Amino acid sequence: MKISMSVNGKPVSAEVETRTLLVTYIRDNLRLTGTHVGCDTGQCGACTIHMNGQAVKSCNILALQAEGADILTIEGLAKADGTLHPMQEAFREHHGLQCGFCTPGMVMSAVDLVNKHPNPSEETIRAELDGNLCRCTGYHNIVKAVKAASAKM
Amino acid sequence: MHAFNYQHPKSVADAAAALSKGGDAKLLAGGQSLVAAMKLRLAAPTDLIDLSGIKELAGIKVEGAGITIGAMTRHAEVARSEEVRAKIPALAGLAGGIGDRMVRNMGTLGGSLAHNDPVADYPAAVLGLNATVNTNKRKIAADDFFKGMFETALQTGEIIVSVSFPVPKRAAYIKFRNPASRYAIVGVLAAETGSGVRVAVTGAASSVFRVAAMEKALAAKWSPDAVAGISVPSAGLNSDMHASAEYRAHLVTVMARRAVEAAK
Numbered sequence: 001m002k003i004s005m006s007v008n009g010k011p012v013s014a015e016v017e018t019r020t021l022l023v024t025y026i027r028d029n030l031r032l033t034g035t036h037v038g039c040d041t042g043q044c045g046a047c048t049i050h051m052n053g054q055a056v057k058s059c060n061i062l063a064l065q066a067e068g069a070d071i072l073t074i075e076g077l078a079k080a081d082g083t084l085h086p087m088q089e090a091f092r093e094h095h096g097l098q099c100g101f102c103t104p105g106m107v108m109s110a111v112d113l114v115n116k117h118p119n120p121s122e123e124t125i126r127a128e129l130d131g132n133l134c135r136c137t138g139y140h141n142i143v144k145a146v147k148a149a150s151a152k153m
Numbered sequence: 154m155h156a157f158n159y160q161h162p163k164s165v166a167d168a169a170a171a172l173s174k175g176g177d178a179k180l181l182a183g184g185q186s187l188v189a190a191m192k193l194r195l196a197a198p199t200d201l202i203d204l205s206g207i208k209e210l211a212g213i214k215v216e217g218a219g220i221t222i223g224a225m226t227r228h229a230e231v232a233r234s235e236e237v238r239a240k241i242p243a244l245a246g247l248a249g250g251i252g253d254r255m256v257r258n259m260g261t262l263g264g265s266l267a268h269n270d271p272v273a274d275y276p277a278a279v280l281g282l283n284a285t286v287n288t289n290k291r292k293i294a295a296d297d298f299f300k301g302m303f304e305t306a307l308q309t310g311e312i313i314v315s316v317s318f319p320v321p322k323r324a325a326y327i328k329f330r331n332p333a334s335r336y337a338i339v340g341v342l343a344a345e346t347g348s349g350v351r352v353a354v355t356g357a358a359s360s361v362f363r364v365a366a367m368e369k370a371l372a373a374k375w376s377p378d379a380v381a382g383i384s385v386p387s388a389g390l391n392s393d394m395h396a397s398a399e400y401r402a403h404l405v406t407v408m409a410r411r412a413v414e415a416a417k
């Protein structure tokens with residue numbers, strides 16, 4: 001079937017099999033490999049992107065469910081001149097990543113979190129990030145980074 | 154995932170027609186349970202009928218002494234709705250505690266109820282608040298809707314359109330959640346409604362159920378102490394690596410006491 005959507009501000013369309021997952025379309029068709037697949041079962045949040053401004057897990061959605069949608073992936077977060085988004089900058093500044101595998105999903109989820117809860121408390125950040133798993137950092141610096149970014153967003 | 158045909162109808166009538174075409178057609182709401190099941194090939198429908206384009210299934214309306222919520226309303230919308238938070242805070246809180254923020258942005262009320270996962274949260278709200286499930290064919294009372302594990306009163310070709318929740322005098326939902334999956338190990342909704350006191354338990358058994366002894370005690374006196382000494386038998390309760398049947402039975406009393414306390 002034919003699908004069309006906007007990804008990081010650019011219109012895209014393609015002929016796909018109905019069973020194509022959104023994450024497969026993003027990674028394999030569009031070659032935007034910043035969106036990661038960790039668990040492929042909707043548990044880990046590594047595949048988090050924004051669909052019409054809402055954070056969602058792209059491994060648990062069909063590409064067809066995103067027909068006509070505005071999609072934002074980690075590649076679309078920085079400015080065209082390379083200036084990082086405040087959330088990305090804060091993750092770097094506060095050492096909110098180690099291996100980096102969870103980071104794209106963590107950052108996309110955190111941006112949605114701050115959009116909906118401006119100036120979140122540490123408790124809110126921890127509660128609202130529980131759909132994103134990180135095997136490296138112990139979360140502490142991630143929470144610090146989100147807190148710092150929220151002051152600048 | 155097996156291949157399937159995909160349809161995107163614009164009305165409930167068109168969706169019902171597509172559903173009745175034969176084959177193994179299934180409705181798709183948020184896909185948070187169904188797409189996951191299809192990936193595991195636990196479900197392999199021949200046709201998927203996506204409900205997301207049907208306007209009559211969306212939205213939250215205050216109607217008389219209740220709130221009617223469209224089947225395609227996402228958990229996150231219920232959680233942040235001013236109307237729901239003002240009139241039935243227990244329901245907004247329950248929706249806000251489902252899964253995680255990404256699941257709440259996709260998952261829907263209708264999908265959760267039709268799926269009737271034994272450990273899902275919404276069934277406790279529908280049964281505990283004495284809600285009515287409105288389908289394209291009839292109105293189904295909460296007491297008649299949940300039939301067993303992943304089983305409901307819905308017939309082939311029947312589509313949940315909305316759910317009407319009467320506003321309770323007081324209500325609270327407390328869940329002891331599985332820290333990994335976030336589903337309820339045990340969740341209890343205790344409510345004083347226009348039609349009496351209701352205590353609904355999810356997570357503990359094969360399907361949501363009411364605890365008559367607790368309801369009677371709370372009708373006599375609404376106080377946490379009234380339920381503290383009442384326990385449900387552990388025989389027949391769920392038992393898995395997360396909690397034994399005995400532990401779940403214990404949790405039912407503890408969650409009920411906390412829910413009554415919170416709904417003071």
Ligand SMILES: Cc1cc2nc3c(=O)[nH]c(=O)nc-3n(C[C@H](O)[C@H](O)[C@H](O)COP(=O)(O)OP(=O)(O)OC[C@H]3O[C@@H](n4cnc5c(N)ncnc54)[C@H](O)[C@@H]3O)c2cc1C
Nearest residue numbers: 182183184185186187252260261263264267273274313335
């Ligand atoms: C990581 C994760 C954590 C979760 N944690 C929780 C939790 O803590 N608590 C909880 O309660 N749930 C939890 N869920 C489940 C989530 O709430 C699902 O959204 C919900 O169970 C199904 O809703 P859906 O809209 O995604 O339905 P779908 O997956 O699209 O559909 C589910 C079933 O309902 C049928 N259906 C859908 N809409 C209708 C309708 N209008 N009429 C008739 N039949 C219909 C479909 O055909 C299908 O059989 C979790 C899910 C995930 C992935």
Ligand code: FES
Nearest residue numbers: 038039040045059
């Ligand atoms: S890859 Fe999507 S949630 Fe883990």
Ligand code: FES
Nearest residue numbers: 098100134135136
């Ligand atoms: S930085 Fe390695 S998984 Fe999070």
